[in-house]
Amino acid sequence: MQMLANSSETERNITRCLGTLDAIEQVAKIVFDFNQKNMAYMDIKATNFLKRGNKLITADTKSVVRTDKDNLVDLNDISTTFAPPEYSFGDEKTVNAGSYMAYQIGLMAYDLMVSTAEHNAQATIWDNLQTRVPLDFNLPIFKTLEGEHIKEFIETLLNPAPHCRHPLDVIIGKAQALKILYGNEIEEPLEENTHSDNQSERPFTVDSLKPVKDYQEFFKQFKYAYKEITQTKDQEEPHLTSVQYK
Numbered sequence: 001m002q003m004l005a006n007s008s009e010t011e012r013n014i015t016r017c018l019g020t021l022d023a024i025e026q027v028a029k030i031v032f033d034f035n036q037k038n039m040a041y042m043d044i045k046a047t048n049f050l051k052r053g054n055k056l057i058t059a060d061t062k063s064v065v066r067t068d069k070d071n072l073v074d075l076n077d078i079s080t081t082f083a084p085p086e087y088s089f090g091d092e093k094t095v096n097a098g099s100y101m102a103y104q105i106g107l108m109a110y111d112l113m114v115s116t117a118e119h120n121a122q123a124t125i126w127d128n129l130q131t132r133v134p135l136d137f138n139l140p141i142f143k144t145l146e147g148e149h150i151k152e153f154i155e156t157l158l159n160p161a162p163h164c165r166h167p168l169d170v171i172i173g174k175a176q177a178l179k180i181l182y183g184n185e186i187e188e189p190l191e192e193n194t195h196s197d198n199q200s201e202r203p204f205t206v207d208s209l210k211p212v213k214d215y216q217e218f219f220k221q222f223k224y225a226y227k228e229i230t231q232t233k234d235q236e237e238p239h240l241t242s243v244q245y246k
Contacts, residue, residue, distance in 0.1 A: 010144075017146040018182055020112040023049075024105060024153075025175035026056040031101045032168040040067050040097035043080045044104035045122070046111050067097045082107045082122075082129060085160050089132070099162035102171060106157025113141055113150060146182055153178070 027049060031041045043063035050059045065077045072094040075087065084103035086095050107125055114136075115121040128135055135158070142151040153174060159165050166174065 013141060013144045014146055014182055016113065016141065017144075017150055018179060020109050020150060021175045021179045021182075022054075023056065023112055024109050025172055025179070027108065028105055028168050028171040028175065030056070030058060031105075032172065034064060035067070035071065035097060035101070035168060038067050039064055040071075040073055040101060042073060042078045042097070042100065042104075043082075044101055044108055045082055046108050046115075047122075068094075071097050073097050073100070080104075082125060084162070085132070086162055088129065096162055098168055099165045102157050102165040102168060103162075105171060106154045106165075109150065109154050109157070110135055113147070113154075114139055149178055149181070 023046075027044060031044065034041050041058065041064055043060060048058065048060040048063070049056045063079065065073055067073055074094055075092075078087065078095070080087070082104055084095070084100055086092065087100065111121050111125060125135065127133075137151050137155070141147045157165050157171070
């Protein structure tokens with residue numbers, strides 16, 4: 001009986017770890033795609049993404065901003081809840097978009113690893129960010145073999161030094177590699193720029209945006225391209241949450 005309980009617990013842990021890695025990969029691909037188009041998504045958190053089947057789509061478009069030629073974003077252009085230390089406590093007037101988004105992906109991953117139906121970790125994360133207290137990696141989920149690897153992954157993303165965090169393309173590759181290591185149990189791998197079950201429920205991709213020079217025209221095109229996924233649907237998609245991995 002004890003062996004069955006241990007087996008069940010192991011399966012739940014692996015499922016949670018695989019789900020978290022899948023979310024990391026998909027979100028990193030979304031924001032990497034933005035960044036390749038000289039844009040950045042500066043408010044990454046689980047509640048800003050919706051699940052549509054096995055795909056994630058962004059649920060918040062107002063956080064997309066322009067980057068300059070050096071991939072920097074002005075602090076005045078950012079409205080966010082979970083910010084890296086260079087935003088909250090730094091002296092610079094700009095932040096590097098890639099390392100900023102990497103940090104937020106790390107926070108999202110921690111949230112997905114530790115939150116449960118009974119405990120939402122976002123409030124704890126917020127408090128720790130404000131007081132500069134490190135997140136707790138001594139929880140049981142991080143003591144598992146799978147959890148140890150993800151802990152190391154997340155800790156790199158949360159490095160206080162922006163230049164020490166993984167670039168977005170490395171994040172994608174590392175998440176894919178760890179998924180394979182754990183058995184690649186996610187049923188449907190992400191297929192970028194593909195349709196969902198319903199043509200009207202197509203995930204937004206920035207490839208649908210034409211290059212524009214005018215700032216207002218950029219947002220006009222962005223809103224037009226995005227409106228397809230904000231149309232009335234038969235049922236509301238759930239937000240990304242770790243509860244589904246319990």
